[in-house]
Amino acid sequence: MLRCANGVPATPEYDKSMLSSASEARALAMSGMEALRVGDALLARETFERITASAHADAFSFVGLAYACRSLRDQPATLAAVDKALALEPRNLRALLLKGDYLAESGDPRGASSFYSFAVQTAPPVNQLPPDLREDLARAQAVYQRYAGDFEAVLRDKLLETGLIDGSSGARFRQSLDILLGKKQIYFQQPHTYFFPGLPQIQFYDSDDFPWLGNVEAATADIRRELLEVLADASAFQPYIQGDPRRPRKEQDGLQDNPDWGAFYLWKDGEIMRENVARCPRTASVVADVPMPHVKNRSPSVLFSLLRPGAHIPPHTGLVNTRLICHLPLVVPPNCTFRVGNDVRVPVEGKAWLFDDTIEHEAWNRSDKTRVILLFETWRPELSEEERSLVSAMFDAIDAYSGQKPTWTI
Amino acid sequence: MQMHPGNIAEIESLEAQAIRATQSGREDEATRLWSRILEINPNHARTLTALGQRAFRKGDMASARTVFQRLVDTDGSDPQQWLHLALTCRNLKDESAEESAITRALSIDPGDLLGLILRANLLERQGKTHQAARVNRAVTRVSPPIDRLRVELRPAVEHAFESTKKYGADLAAFIDQYLEPHFKSLAGENLKRFRDSVDIMVERKRRFDSQSMIYHYPQLAPIEFFDGADFPWLDSVEEATNEIREEFLQILEGEEGFVPYISYAADVPLNQFAELNNSPRWNAFHLYKSGTLVAENASKAPRTMKVLEGVPQPDQPGRTPAAMFSLLKPKTRIPAHTGVTNVRLVTHLALIIPEDCGFRVGNDTRQWVPGKAWVFDDTIEHEAWNNSDKLRVVLIFDVWHPHLTPAERVMITALTSGVNAFSGGAIEAESQ
Numbered sequence: 001m002l003r004c005a006n007g008v009p010a011t012p013e014y015d016k017s018m019l020s021s022a023s024e025a026r027a028l029a030m031s032g033m034e035a036l037r038v039g040d041a042l043l044a045r046e047t048f049e050r051i052t053a054s055a056h057a058d059a060f061s062f063v064g065l066a067y068a069c070r071s072l073r074d075q076p077a078t079l080a081a082v083d084k085a086l087a088l089e090p091r092n093l094r095a096l097l098l099k100g101d102y103l104a105e106s107g108d109p110r111g112a113s114s115f116y117s118f119a120v121q122t123a124p125p126v127n128q129l130p131p132d133l134r135e136d137l138a139r140a141q142a143v144y145q146r147y148a149g150d151f152e153a154v155l156r157d158k159l160l161e162t163g164l165i166d167g168s169s170g171a172r173f174r175q176s177l178d179i180l181l182g183k184k185q186i187y188f189q190q191p192h193t194y195f196f197p198g199l200p201q202i203q204f205y206d207s208d209d210f211p212w213l214g215n216v217e218a219a220t221a222d223i224r225r226e227l228l229e230v231l232a233d234a235s236a237f238q239p240y241i242q243g244d245p246r247r248p249r250k251e252q253d254g255l256q257d258n259p260d261w262g263a264f265y266l267w268k269d270g271e272i273m274r275e276n277v278a279r280c281p282r283t284a285s286v287v288a289d290v291p292m293p294h295v296k297n298r299s300p301s302v303l304f305s306l307l308r309p310g311a312h313i314p315p316h317t318g319l320v321n322t323r324l325i326c327h328l329p330l331v332v333p334p335n336c337t338f339r340v341g342n343d344v345r346v347p348v349e350g351k352a353w354l355f356d357d358t359i360e361h362e363a364w365n366r367s368d369k370t371r372v373i374l375l376f377e378t379w380r381p382e383l384s385e386e387e388r389s390l391v392s393a394m395f396d397a398i399d400a401y402s403g404q405k406p407t408w409t410i
Numbered sequence: 411m412q413m414h415p416g417n418i419a420e421i422e423s424l425e426a427q428a429i430r431a432t433q434s435g436r437e438d439e440a441t442r443l444w445s446r447i448l449e450i451n452p453n454h455a456r457t458l459t460a461l462g463q464r465a466f467r468k469g470d471m472a473s474a475r476t477v478f479q480r481l482v483d484t485d486g487s488d489p490q491q492w493l494h495l496a497l498t499c500r501n502l503k504d505e506s507a508e509e510s511a512i513t514r515a516l517s518i519d520p521g522d523l524l525g526l527i528l529r530a531n532l533l534e535r536q537g538k539t540h541q542a543a544r545v546n547r548a549v550t551r552v553s554p555p556i557d558r559l560r561v562e563l564r565p566a567v568e569h570a571f572e573s574t575k576k577y578g579a580d581l582a583a584f585i586d587q588y589l590e591p592h593f594k595s596l597a598g599e600n601l602k603r604f605r606d607s608v609d610i611m612v613e614r615k616r617r618f619d620s621q622s623m624i625y626h627y628p629q630l631a632p633i634e635f636f637d638g639a640d641f642p643w644l645d646s647v648e649e650a651t652n653e654i655r656e657e658f659l660q661i662l663e664g665e666e667g668f669v670p671y672i673s674y675a676a677d678v679p680l681n682q683f684a685e686l687n688n689s690p691r692w693n694a695f696h697l698y699k700s701g702t703l704v705a706e707n708a709s710k711a712p713r714t715m716k717v718l719e720g721v722p723q724p725d726q727p728g729r730t731p732a733a734m735f736s737l738l739k740p741k742t743r744i745p746a747h748t749g750v751t752n753v754r755l756v757t758h759l760a761l762i763i764p765e766d767c768g769f770r771v772g773n774d775t776r777q778w779v780p781g782k783a784w785v786f787d788d789t790i791e792h793e794a795w796n797n798s799d800k801l802r803v804v805l806i807f808d809v810w811h812p813h814l815t816p817a818e819r820v821m822i823t824a825l826t827s828g829v830n831a832f833s834g835g836a837i838e839a840e841s842q
Contacts, residue, residue, distance in 0.1 A: 110832070150832070151829075151832050154828055154831055154832040155825065155828040155829065155832065157828075158824055158825075158827055158828030158831055159821065159824050159825060159828060162821055162824045170817070170821065172627070172628060172629050172818065173627075173818050173821045173822070175628045175629075176625065176626065176627045176822075177825065179626050179628065180625055180626075180825075186626055186628070188619050194611055195607060195610050195611070195617055196604070196607040197603055197607055197610060197617065197618075197773075198603045198631055198632065198633050198634075199603075199631055200629045200630055200631040200632075201628065201629060201632075202628075382631075384599070386596045386599045386601065386604075387601070387603065389592070389596075390592055390593075390596070390601065390604045391604070391607075393588070393589060394588075394589060394608060396588075397584065397585045397588035397589060398585065400584075400588065401540075401580075401581055401585070401588075402581075403540060404540055404541070
């Protein structure tokens with residue numbers, strides 16, 4: 001019996017036929033593949049061993065050898081060949097799957113799963129794979145998913161023992177767990193205009209961080225009354241994002257000039273809309289107590305935001321991460337949802353939330369009625385007074401330098 | 411206008427002949443052929459384009475303009491048609507016609523590279539610096555990489571890159587000057603975050619996020635070097651520097667217990683550390699390794715172990731705590747890399763520091779000072795170097811991220827135990 005584990009030719013016959021050139025090795029590899037294809041594992045093994053024993057040994061020939069040894073049910077030789085292949089090419093897809101198979105057969109599902117998962121992660125798109133590899137990869141994925149399910153069950157049991165997981169202190173932790181288990185992805189702030197570093201990346205904030213929020217929520221009925229009067233006037237709302245034909249359309253395509261998403265401004269880009277405020281005095285006085293950023297030509301904006309039946313605001317990110325956006329839902333039909341990063345929530349009339357709009361977010365109104373919220377901005381609570389004044393001063397500097405009004409939209 | 415199929419075939423044939431005639435320099439014949447096409451279809455777009463371009467090349471701008479104007483009046487669906495007209499108007503020094511033709515082109519395709527180049531050029535001629543800067547920036551964004559760009563457009567795009575860079579530098583200088591009095595009035599405040607934000611905006615610095623290789627904990631602020639105030643135990647560590655160094659020097663004399671800092675098996679991908687894998691250039695003397703006390707080593711450093719007792723080290727069975735003396739050999743660089751998890755931070759206590767050593771985390775590059783410790787987030791890209799010809803030694807240990815609550819720490823410990831319970835033991839050795 002030939003031995004292929006150590007990569008040394010086992011019989012003198014091979015010494016006489018040492019490979020002289022790379023092209024000879026390639027030709028040999030092709031004939032080895034052909035032997036595998038027609039099911040002559042013994043010949044395939046001999047063929048690939050000649051290559052692996054030569055100076056032309058490569059991951060491909062070790063993988064071929066491993067397939068042959070596996071067909072011959074020579075487990076130790078299969079493993080040795082696979083390990084050689086992986087040492088040469090740690091990302092070789094066939095070798096990763098072979099190693100996973102080997103570990104699965106030898107009763108090490110954890111080890112098998114780690115190779116399968118690495119194979120699934122590093123594999124090119126399925127349509128670029130040969131058919132046999134597609135099947136192997138699908139099988140690996142299934143095993144990995146089953147394993148991941150078991151993994152999660154064990155983890156949950158273990159975590160329940162602490163008695164802490166469902167407490168409020170667990171929200172951040174539960175998110176970390178979902179990320180670890182591959183059920184959620186990490187979202188980062190992606191402001192278009194200005195990034196302030198060192199801030200925690202928080203999708204929805206805890207309402208307790210905002211002492212003024214209670215007053216806003218308490219005024220819901222009054223604010224809604226004012227809104228309903230405005231709504232009676234069909235022309236009051238304008239498209240939320242209006243395009244400038246002299247500027248390239250931004251990547252927020254689908255938002256610009258979209259009448260499905262309407263706005264009625266009390267403040268717009270730092271400027272008070274006196275006529276509109278006169279129509280909604282109570283709303284204006286409620287938001288007057290909110291710590292809103294005041295930046296010339298930019299902030300604050302306060303508006304009723306209207307989403308028509310069936311409308312979808314596609315995923316987008318905001319301009320600066322020095323502010324948060326507050327939504328106070330006023331008229332909410334069923335089947336409205338709002339996603340920020342990996343957190344999807346359902347708006348409830350009178351319950352406000354604050355979120356970081358530089359994290360990718362989107363909104364749906366899947367009902368047949370119009371949805372309206374009060375929307376305004378507030379300084380991020382992590383910023384000191386000094387930092388807030390410097391951010392304002394910096395934008396003043398930018399405007400002073402360019403001598404023009406910025407394009408600025410929430 | 412509905413064309414008869416026979417006419418279409420005839421036009422195609424005439425067009426092919428005209429192109430051939432042009433290519434072999436038979437200009438008169440080409441002109442005759444183009445004219446015949448226009449007799450059949452006076453608005454034939456390709457013919458008008460060819461005639462306009464020919465007039466343009468000959469320098470007959472008036473004719474070129476007439477033809478291109480007819481082209482956009484009868485068709486006008488392609489930005490290129492408007493840009494031909496714009497270029498012609500530019501040569502005729504008719505700025506307002508040039509401007510409106512550019513606007514029409516960009517209204518059809520706001521990302522048209524040539525359209526943006528022409529608009530930037532016009533704005534520059536008009537002395538509209540700031541508007542020109544915006545458009546030049548747009549040029550840099552829509553342009554393919556220079557080496558894949560049409561050769562005749564390269565100078566214009568290169569110019570846009572240079573202008574964008576210069577404008578950015580001018581803006582940065584202006585902002586610095588503008589903010590100077592504000593900084594003066596806020597002297598003594600910690601404004602590092604804000605200064606970094608300006609630097610990132612004007613592209614003097616890069617943005618760095620926390621990138622945990624294995625376990626990311628959300629909502630923690632990604633801070634490069636932490637403020638010492640978060641770590642009340644830090645002083646006692648620094649105060650023990652001399653004793654800790656004494657212990658280390660004894661150990662060094664014994665020459666035992668040192669292992670390569672990075673030691674992965676051959677079949678593991680070495681994304682970050684290929685060069686230093688199993689290399690004695692970066693050695694460690696482990697006190698706690700992957701959550702386990704290395705008793706033999708620890709017994710040689712009793713005072714150091716005593717100091718570590720007062721530190722809130724993480725507890726992740728099979729993973730943390732970690733503590734070691736880290737030895738970086740002369741002329742050695744640890745390449746930029748990111749760590750395993752942001753639930754813990756990493757402390758360095760500088761023990762033996764030759765000249766020409768440095769350490770960078772994200773945007774912040776610092777020098778070790780013997781007897782001084784710092785705490786950094788190792789999931790932010792960091793690197794270290796020893797350019798001297800002497801050994802550099804640092805005591806390294808991890809600590810819980812200070813913003814994790816006690817309950818969260820309990821959960822994280824339980825999570826690690828759960829992972830171990832499932833896999834029947836600790837999994838892959840981790841590295842810092």
